[in-house]
Amino acid sequence: MRGTSANRWLLLAPSLLWMLLFFFLPLGLIVVMSFAERGPYGGVRWTFGLWNYRQAMDPLYLWVYGRSFALAAVTTALCLGISYPVAYYIALRADPKWKNLLLVLSILPFWTSFLLRTYAWIFMLRVEGFVNTMLLALGVIERPISWLLYSDFAIVIGQVYGELPFMILPLYVALERVDVRLMEAAMDLGANRRQVFWRIVLPLTRPGIITGIVLVFIPSFGAFITPDLLGGAKSAVIGTVIQNQFVQRNQPMGSALSVLLILVMFALLLIASRVTRQRGRR
């Protein structure tokens, strides 16, 4: 008995060590630092207090949190709206022999580098970019649209594009598991296609929807690369603000803003797991 339990710890050791070194330790450092003070010439002064958090409650920061939340929410909603029909088609409508191919195709773009794809969007959306050129050539517009790039619009486009597979995959898994016989039974009992969807398919895929929302919303909320590259000077999100704090050598303030972000996400995760668990019990 003792031998096996010692073995168990030995087997767990590498991953425990990894988590300790690269997850809990940095996280702890951030939490501790968030209570520290910025030195007069940058750096950290190890005197502790709540001043960073007090400063984070400044309406300016709250507004940035709110904006980030809203952008993440729009991103998530669009991802859900695009992914659900795609996943539905692949899981329930497509010929079984094409399923895997279609699934691979839908996530194929994500095998190229994230940065490369984001730069591709810059070329697509800038004033002399592909979209404007096409629209001009087609005579839809007379002057190039200026808000395509370096705007919230661009951020949402970039985020939706980047997060799509994290929505498609859980939805596909959930839809794939829907028993076709349940849909037939519903139809047999008088439900037309629309009613079958709203009353059978949608409720049964709820766990997948929630998983997808969590997987898309959380990284979108804290994202900084996409907003940094595609967002304009005025479109600050919490990710870029935190990054700036670290760049400007105000690590304690950056840490405090990060801790707040983590807390908000943690609260959201709790809610999500609540919602899923409730359904599971029923």
Next chain:
Amino acid sequence: MATATSAICVKSVTKRYGAVTALEAVSLEVERGEFLTLLGPSGSGKTTLLRVIAGLEQPDEGRVYLGGEDVTDVPPYRRRVHTVFQQYVLFPHLNVYRNVAFGLEQKRLSRREIERRVAAALELVRLSGYERRWPHELSGGEQQRVALARALVLEPEALLLDEPLAALDLQLRKEMQRELKRLQREVGISFLLVTHDQEEAMALSDRIAVIADGRLQQIGTPREVYERPETAFVATFLGAANVLEAEILQHENGDALLGLCGRTVRVPLNGRRIEGSRAQVAIRPEKIALRARPLRRTDLVQLEGVIEECLYLGEAMHWRVRVGEHCVTVTEPNRPGSKAEAFRDGQRVFLCWTRESIVVLSR
């Protein structure tokens, strides 16, 4: 036209899946209030026929009528027949009440009306008080009853049952058979049951339709189908039968003179048409008596044979007797004082049966 009075009428329906023909020109009528069973081995096409009637499959040829109305092109959700599926397929995210109310909720009925009808349906299947339970909390038999209530609550033209009892254990299956029969009498609508269990078919049905290889083999009351099977398939699938080769010596006036195991036997044809020089006949094992000595009766067919095998089956004795080139199975109920108990392997015996128990089969 007969279709106006029947609950379900299927006219020469053919259904193919690629090269496989699941149904070949099947025609069938289910009368109002009738309990009809589609009996056949697995893969015979009986479930496909049920799905065609429900509208879940589209036939390649032929028409489907419900209550006299052509519904061939009507989608399943607008057909007034409902199905009880083999695995019940209750909606796992809805409780018993919502499962039963599911069909009613499409119909824009008032809440009180729905409540009233769900309560009545649950009472009918004896599940009152189960409204708040979840499907996964129910036993197989209870799930079955919910599935029945869910379909019956919509007052369909006919109820389609796809092997509804197959997933239950023997005891429960017997109980549910009685329950089904009671339900059908109580609600008075037509039941079309699909099963591969011949005993179930016999116990429940007003009429049995035997189906094999996508073709309808024979349709009739359980007694007709059992006593007068038309084909060797029906004879052996529904109960046991000895199918023997016979020579047609002569036939006239509804009688035939057959050469059977070296004897000449006159058999009633009962309207069967035979042609050529050979025919198959069927004799049920329980209609044959075993005797140590031949009986002094001329009205019986008596053949001499040797016992090859004795089987004790508890409720009955089972013998295999070699008669010339044929091997004949004989069964006899295990009654006290039965002479048959004394028979041993290798013993010479006489097989006796009446001429009427010989059924001439059409090929």
